[in-house]
């Protein structure tokens with residue numbers, strides 16, 4: 001289980017996360033919701049270690065990772081598909097996927113079938129430059145890169161943002177199939193309520209630097225949505 005306890009984080013003088021606590025268990029898709037700019041990406045980056053926590057704890061299973069570098073967290077099994085995908089445009093598709101292997105606990109140079117089988121189009125584009133792919137293809141590449149290290153926790157930051165509908169459906173299927181395997185914990189940030197309601201088991205809503213609401217699918221009522229999510 002991934003656990004965040006009383007996390008505080010920010011940039012310079014500004015405190016973005018004041019007091020955030022949440023949990024994600026294997027086989028679950030936990031969704032993190034909140035209006036634009038509330039700090040969802042900041043939380044993802046703090047869990048990954050790309051931003052230092054000023055207070056609080058990030059742990060996975062029995063390991064306290066609060067002070068661990070991003071590479072250590074990745075090796076411990078945390079995979080990240082960042083908002084905006086962050087593909088290396090000059091590297092080939094194959095090289096981009098290979099980069100994901102850096103975080104693997106196994107000393108292999110071989111991309112595992114589990115990373116690629118969900119995106120059959122990728123191997124047909126291995127020699128192309130990452131920057132030449134469409135947005136949807138880059139998103140699939142970012143997913144494959146994260147899956148290459150066989151993560152136990154997957155952080156997905158707006159995987160459907162700016163993606164054509166057919167690839168959104170592919171991503172929905174991928175998330176469902178990872179969930180069905182039951183061995184990975186998924187923390188998902190996504191703007192589309194329809195999407196999160198179709199895959200999510202549990203929901204946290206971030207507001208003013210803290211979790212303002214949490215609950216299961218049936219509790220995520222229109223009123224909750226109006227109160228915390230409508231602009």
Ligand SMILES: Nc1ncnc2c1ncn2[C@@H]1O[C@H](COP(=O)(O)OP(=O)(O)OP(=O)(O)O)[C@@H](O)[C@H]1O
Pocket residue numbers: 011016034035036037038039040041042043083
């Ligand atoms: N590198 C940075 N330096 C300074 N401030 C930042 C930085 N990154 C983000 N912020 C600020 O932190 C706040 C939270 O940003 P963050 O990107 O975490 O929000 P978000 O919930 O992911 O938003 P969105 O829904 O637009 O993706 C915003 O006010 C943003 O301007």
Ligand SMILES: [Mg+2]
Pocket residue numbers: 040041042083157
């Ligand atoms: Mg964001």
